[in-house]
Amino acid sequence: MKNHYSVIIIGAGILGSALAYQLSHYEKSILVLEKAEDVSCGATKANSGIIHGGYTAKHTTLKGLYSIRGNRMYHSLSEKLGFPFQRIGSLVLGFNERDDTEIHYLLENGKANGVTGLKILTSQQVRNKEPLVNEQVTGALYCDETGIASPYEAAIAFAETAASHGVTIECNSEVIGIEKEGDCLKVSTVNAVYYTQAVVNAAGLYSDAVAAMIGEKTFTILPKRGEYLVLKRGAGTDFTTVIFQTPTEKGKGVLISPTTWNNLLIGPNAQETQDREDVGNSFEVLKSMYEQAKLSVPSLNLSSVIRYFTGIRATSDSKDFIIGRTQTPGFYQAAGIDSPGFTSAPAIAEDICTMLIEDGIISGNKRIPDFKRNPILLPSDLQPFSQIQEDITLAEGNPERIVCRCEQVREKTIEDALSRSIAINSIDAVKRRARAGMGACQGKFCRPRVQQYIQKELKTGEKVLMPKQKDEQLLAKLRKL
Numbered sequence: 109m110k111n112h113y114s115v116i117i118i119g120a121g122i123l124g125s126a127l128a129y130q131l132s133h134y135e136k137s138i139l140v141l142e143k144a145e146d147v148s149c150g151a152t153k154a155n156s157g158i159i160h161g162g163y164t165a166k167h168t169t170l171k172g173l174y175s176i177r178g179n180r181m182y183h184s185l186s187e188k189l190g191f192p193f194q195r196i197g198s199l200v201l202g203f204n205e206r207d208d209t210e211i212h213y214l215l216e217n218g219k220a221n222g223v224t225g226l227k228i229l230t231s232q233q234v235r236n237k238e239p240l241v242n243e244q245v246t247g248a249l250y251c252d253e254t255g256i257a258s259p260y261e262a263a264i265a266f267a268e269t270a271a272s273h274g275v276t277i278e279c280n281s282e283v284i285g286i287e288k289e290g291d292c293l294k295v296s297t298v299n300a301v302y303y304t305q306a307v308v309n310a311a312g313l314y315s316d317a318v319a320a321m322i323g324e325k326t327f328t329i330l331p332k333r334g335e336y337l338v339l340k341r342g343a344g345t346d347f348t349t350v351i352f353q354t355p356t357e358k359g360k361g362v363l364i365s366p367t368t369w370n371n372l373l374i375g376p377n378a379q380e381t382q383d384r385e386d387v388g389n390s391f392e393v394l395k396s397m398y399e400q401a402k403l404s405v406p407s408l409n410l411s412s413v414i415r416y417f418t419g420i421r422a423t424s425d426s427k428d429f430i431i432g433r434t435q436t437p438g439f440y441q442a443a444g445i446d447s448p449g450f451t452s453a454p455a456i457a458e459d460i461c462t463m464l465i466e467d468g469i470i471s472g473n474k475r476i477p478d479f480k481r482n483p484i485l486l487p488s489d490l491q492p493f494s495q496i497q498e499d500i501t502l503a504e505g506n507p508e509r510i511v512c513r514c515e516q517v518r519e520k521t522i523e524d525a526l527s528r529s530i531a532i533n534s535i536d537a538v539k540r541r542a543r544a545g546m547g548a549c550q551g552k553f554c555r556p557r558v559q560q561y562i563q564k565e566l567k568t569g570e571k572v573l574m575p576k577q578k579d580e581q582l583l584a585k586l587r588k589l
């Protein structure tokens with residue numbers, strides 16, 4: 109029947125995308141409804157990208173359970189689905205007796221969660237590992253299971269693979285109503301009406317509002333902002349691990365971490381907000397976050413900062429994830445997924461898939477044993493600038509032509525990103541897939557070129573969506589700090 113699906117997933121962040129990927133292995137019709145113009149536009153595009161070791165989330169919580177399981181799935185997923193992931197380890201730095209007590213608590217909590225690679229390091233051992241760490245450090249908790257990955261690249265890999273294997277992904281499709289109709293659930297979007305046996309709520313910051321549409325008013329999202337600074341590619345070279353501060357009652361501290369593309373990430377802070385779209389940044393807040401980060405690495409400087417951004421955590425009032433069946437038959441939650449939600453997503457998706465099989469919605473017979481996805485671009489593709497310099501002047505139409513100088517993105521890579529299973533129409537969507545515009549000039553050089561490539565792929569009359577401009581004066585002030 110037209111517009112009838114076995115399962116409808118609401119939201120295409122890392123959760124919705126990981127679940128779509130899981131479900132694409134089964135012979136059923138699956139639909140993902142996403143209100144934004146692309147997948148991974150919510151918290152999934154704006155977080156620290158840490159695959160947490162699993163020692164922070166309290167033992168006995170869902171966060172504790174899923175973070176360790178999710179962590180251990182990333183290596184094979186990244187190999188199969190072609191997104192960058194590195195298990196680089198992490199340090200939680202201590203500077204006083206209180207921190208040392210907390211570090212010992214984290215060690216025991218981690219062991220209880222099943223984390224194996226935990227060690228307490230002395231001040232000297234910390235500085236041997238990370239020579240730029242503050243010499244006042246008294247010790248640290250080291251975890252060799254912590255990893256880094258790019259959250260939006262992972263979500264795109266999940267969603268794209270699902271779409272290549274029969275899942276329908278509808279972007280620009282905000283869900284505005286869910287009703288019971290006979291044996292089905294009726295899901296209304298701004299554009300259409302669909303019928304389904306099961307709905308999975310993976311709507312992030314709006315998961316409480318989506319649940320309330322069907323009368324499930326069991327939790328509230330209390331949004332919490334986190335701001336970041338990004339230093340240009342190369343700045344990550346000075347560090348080999350993720351450097352955390354010891355959590356206190358005031359917050360988890362600010363981290364310093366290399367990214368999989370060798371940028372350096374500094375952040376986040378934690379600010380409660382009533383406004384779920386409040387992603388603005390101010391010089392004062394970024395400056396104070398930078399000063400906090402300097403406690404870990406006093407020599408840190410912002411001369412190569414290229415970008416700032418904000419992500420908003422979908423923290424539930426229970427402070428834990430909300431996962432699984434509800435009072436409404438056929439309505440499932442993957443809600444209140446704040447940190448470590450990126451880490452946990454593949455394991456949560458696996459369990460929701462199992463519930464759908466147990467409830468007779470998914471058959472349980474896998475149709476294809478496994479999928480492999482070709483990466484669009486990997487860090488190992490990067491070459492010394494001298495080797496690619498001449499390719500910048502190649503003529504348009506030459507697949508080897510360098511379109512984005514900073515990140516060495518070739519015409520063939522942009523064409524690849526544009527020809528995959530999810531249709532895209534924005535400069536940011538190309539940037540998340542092919543990295544054009546991620547570099548030091550933040551797209552000043554390549555944006556008009558990328559715009560042309562996208563325009564060629566669009567239907568007549570359809571316009572390329574342009575990104576919001578960053579405040580150059582704010583960046584200039586930050587570089588002088």
Ligand SMILES: Cc1cc2nc3c(=O)[nH]c(=O)nc-3n(C[C@H](O)[C@H](O)[C@H](O)COP(=O)(O)OP(=O)(O)OC[C@H]3O[C@@H](n4cnc5c(N)ncnc54)[C@H](O)[C@@H]3O)c2cc1C
Nearest residue numbers: 119121123143150151152156158283312334448449450451
């Ligand atoms: C500052 C910060 C730092 C973090 N750091 C880490 C970290 O280092 N490691 C880690 O593991 N986790 C981290 N997290 C948590 C992680 O980012 C989230 O847990 C994860 O991205 C949540 O994914 P999601 O799919 O649930 O939500 P989202 O990515 O927000 O996706 C929800 C989607 O639902 C869509 N949607 C909403 N309402 C509707 C509707 N009515 N109809 C259709 N679609 C709708 C939205 O547009 C959105 O795309 C961090 C989060 C933040 C904010």
